[in-house]
Amino acid sequence: xxxxxxxxxxxxxxxxxxxxxxxxxxxxxxxxxxxxxxxxxxxxxxxxxxxxxxxxxxxxxxxxxxxxxxxxxxxxxxxxxxxxxxxxxxxxxxxxxxxxxxxxxxxxxxxxxxxxxxxxxxxxxxxxxxxxxxxxxxxxxxxxxxxxxxxxxxxxxxxxxxxxxxxxxxxxxxxxxxxxxxxxxxxxxxxxxxxxxxxxxxxxxxxxxxxxxxxxxxxxxxxxxxxxxxxxxxxxxxxxxxxxxxxxxxxxxxxxxxxxxxxxxxxxxxxxxxxxxxxxxxxxxxxxxxxxxxxxxxxxxxxxxxxxxxxxxxxxxxxxxxxxxxxxxxxxxxxxxxxxxxxxxxxxxxxxxxxxxxxxxxxxxxxxxxxxxxxxxxxxxxxxxxxxxxxxxxxxxxxxxxxxxxxxxxxxxxxxxxxxxxxxxxxxxxxxxxxxxxxxxxxxxxxxxxxxxxxxxxxxxxxxxxx
Amino acid sequence: xxxxxxxxxxxxxxxxxxxxxxxxxxxxxxxxxxxxxxxxxxxxxxxxxxxxxxxxxxxxxxxxxxxxxxxxxxxxxxxxxxxxxxxxxxxxxxxxxxxxxxxxxxxxxxxxxxxxxxxxxxxxxxxxxxxxxxxxxxxxxxxxxxxxxxxxxxxxxxxxxxxxxxxxxxxxxxxxxxxxxxxxxxxxxxxxxxxxxxxxxxxxxxxxxxxxxxxxxxxxxxxxxxxxxxxxxxxxxxxxxxxxxxxxxxxxxxxxxxxxxxxxxxxxxxxxxxxxxxxxxxxxxxxxxxxxxxxxx
Numbered sequence: 170x171x172x173x174x175x176x177x178x179x180x181x182x183x184x185x186x187x188x189x190x191x192x193x194x195x196x197x198x199x200x201x202x203x204x205x206x207x208x209x210x211x212x213x214x215x216x217x218x219x220x221x222x223x224x225x226x227x228x229x230x231x232x233x234x235x236x237x238x239x240x241x242x243x244x245x246x247x248x249x250x251x252x253x254x255x256x257x258x259x260x261x262x263x264x265x266x267x268x269x270x271x272x273x274x275x276x277x278x279x280x281x282x283x284x285x286x287x288x289x290x291x292x293x294x295x296x297x298x299x300x301x302x303x304x305x306x307x308x309x310x311x312x313x314x315x316x317x318x319x320x321x322x323x324x325x326x327x328x329x330x331x332x333x334x335x336x337x338x339x340x341x342x343x344x345x346x347x348x349x350x351x352x353x354x355x356x357x358x359x360x361x362x363x364x365x366x367x368x369x370x371x372x373x374x375x376x377x378x379x380x381x382x383x384x385x386x387x388x389x390x391x392x393x394x395x396x397x398x399x400x401x402x403x404x405x406x407x408x409x410x411x412x413x414x415x416x417x418x419x420x421x422x423x424x425x426x427x428x429x430x431x432x433x434x435x436x437x438x439x440x441x442x443x444x445x446x447x448x449x450x451x452x453x454x455x456x457x458x459x460x461x462x463x464x465x466x467x468x469x470x471x472x473x474x475x476x477x478x479x480x481x482x483x484x485x486x487x488x489x490x491x492x493x494x495x496x497x498x499x500x501x502x503x504x505x506x507x508x509x510x511x512x513x514x515x516x517x518x519x520x521x522x523x524x525x526x527x528x529x530x531x532x533x534x535x536x537x538x539x540x541x542x543x544x545x546x547x548x549x550x551x552x553x554x555x556x557x558x559x560x561x562x563x564x565x566x567x568x569x570x571x572x573x574x575x576x577x578x579x580x581x582x583x584x585x586x587x588x589x590x591x592x593x594x595x596x597x598x599x600x601x602x603x604x605x606x607x608x609x610x611x612x613x614x615x616x617x618x619x620x621x622x623x624x625x626x627x628x629x630x631x632x633x634x635x636x
Numbered sequence: 637x638x639x640x641x642x643x644x645x646x647x648x649x650x651x652x653x654x655x656x657x658x659x660x661x662x663x664x665x666x667x668x669x670x671x672x673x674x675x676x677x678x679x680x681x682x683x684x685x686x687x688x689x690x691x692x693x694x695x696x697x698x699x700x701x702x703x704x705x706x707x708x709x710x711x712x713x714x715x716x717x718x719x720x721x722x723x724x725x726x727x728x729x730x731x732x733x734x735x736x737x738x739x740x741x742x743x744x745x746x747x748x749x750x751x752x753x754x755x756x757x758x759x760x761x762x763x764x765x766x767x768x769x770x771x772x773x774x775x776x777x778x779x780x781x782x783x784x785x786x787x788x789x790x791x792x793x794x795x796x797x798x799x800x801x802x803x804x805x806x807x808x809x810x811x812x813x814x815x816x817x818x819x820x821x822x823x824x825x826x827x828x829x830x831x832x833x834x835x836x837x838x839x840x841x842x843x844x845x846x847x848x849x850x851x852x853x854x855x856x857x858x859x860x861x862x863x864x865x866x867x868x869x870x871x872x873x874x875x876x877x878x879x880x881x882x883x884x885x886x887x888x889x890x891x892x893x894x895x896x897x898x899x900x901x902x903x904x905x906x907x908x909x910x911x912x913x914x915x916x917x918x919x920x921x922x923x924x925x926x927x928x929x930x931x932x933x
Contacts (some may be wrong), residue, residue, distance in 0.1 A: 407662055
């Protein structure tokens, strides 16, 4: 039986797919998680284990207070609503029995503020002015009379009814807010309203994008860091740490790879040391190097350099030894064998090693920035994470990922450009290499031509002299 | 089947005899005396070469042939200075050899071109190591590249060349140092049969034009007889000199000589030395076949 076309076209055992299909799959590999995230966030009946409270109420004798924006579990929310309804029923029952409770002025003032989230959401009140009772008092009136209508959230019929009943009582005492003329008997509580939501640690894509745009374009007061500053600071820590690791690790690695002497002298200890996690040295580093960037750079250095020595020495040992023998038979001395054969020979592999090690250095970023005085992007992640503002945390995490990924792709593309002889270059990078190196090549050719002409003239002169 | 009557390989025509007499009078380029190489292995000491002595005269082309494991490669590596003998000595024009040097060139089976250098830069490597200026080295390199017929490819990288071209570059690179002796360790072993034939003719052309003594390691009988003045036949386990055969085939050599009686006699003699008749000739067991096909037998 023939295999179906889709299997024949897409699922080939150990065979590369055509270029177009590979590209499509690459795009899909990024699209897939995003689509999954959107589905989980926007399809209400998938997951959504929480209720995000839009209108809240305090309960009598319960100290836990939920405010608008809080998440409660889906199971608990009806219980919460029923408790508030029961209190309203009790208030109405007492009133009907003719002996309403009294001394509720303070409570009623708080109760009026139940509508504050609605006012803020619609822009009728500023966020930091949410306790402006005079405005809120009129909001009760406007909602009761229908002069204003709330759309975020749409008020339930039950709540509109409560608002009208309360307003009837309030308006009979005073048209404007004054604490004195608040009713003495308790008002009815607005019944909590909410919408299904995912847990606070998984904000929806649009929330993350909005928070990210706000944070990355935010103006900050003097002395504080913008997101760009933090980003630059983080990058500096990584690159300085990596640079120092290269300065120490590459020569040491090459020496270990070339001379058994250095290999046996250094590698056993390096091999031992790399198993001690770099963060365990954090307090020590802060004690020695004090606060500031130095201990952070040192942490990235420690976390990278030991791996680097081992990887570079391995790469050096992988160089075809017959190339060294060939160089020897061509008269190369030991120093020339290192500078003319070993180093150029391992460069492409060394470059790839460094690419991977740079990724390794990236993984130390967060830990490095946590030690001593918190700094950079990590400080932001830490602070916002503590406030559970995960919509502001995600953009930073994604930024770190994108930076690492883009850098790696760029470096990988540059590989073909830098090492055309390795034969891995695509047509594009070969073309770019031609263009980039053109001035150097032409200059070199011109100089060489001159030298050759001088040499030829000299030879001709000596030849004329000799006979 | 009729048997072809072959002359003995020892029957030399007067011209050939005179030729070898002249060869013997030339100065000795390479002298090997009592060369022994022992390797320490976990199973005990293995003798790779046992008391090997011979000498190669100036401008001679000598092939070293022998069954696998006879220490051909070890021998040439010692001659090039890449390994040290357990005892014995090697002299090049009277000077003892210690370690590799530019006076002895080497062409390896695996090409060993520097992949990061272009063809021209590869050939320039030796002269540059000797301290010549870039421009002198480059103009010298051009001549050698021209000699092996790769002028069009002087700026190509090794990965862009075919096997035969790579080996021509390797020969040019070794010659650019103007070594006094050139060692070639099965240089054409990795090439296909046709390219190998062509490369053998190339090598003879180069050898004719360049003042050089060549020691050529091979396991290919035809190659050895086609190229050499004399053939050093080694025994295996341990590697010992079995015989130094003087090849009675006149020069210049051409492919037509492959069927020359002298060629075939020499070939047969060495073949018998390496694979004595009646030894190791096992009857192929008859397998149970589904169909017996008379045409196959």
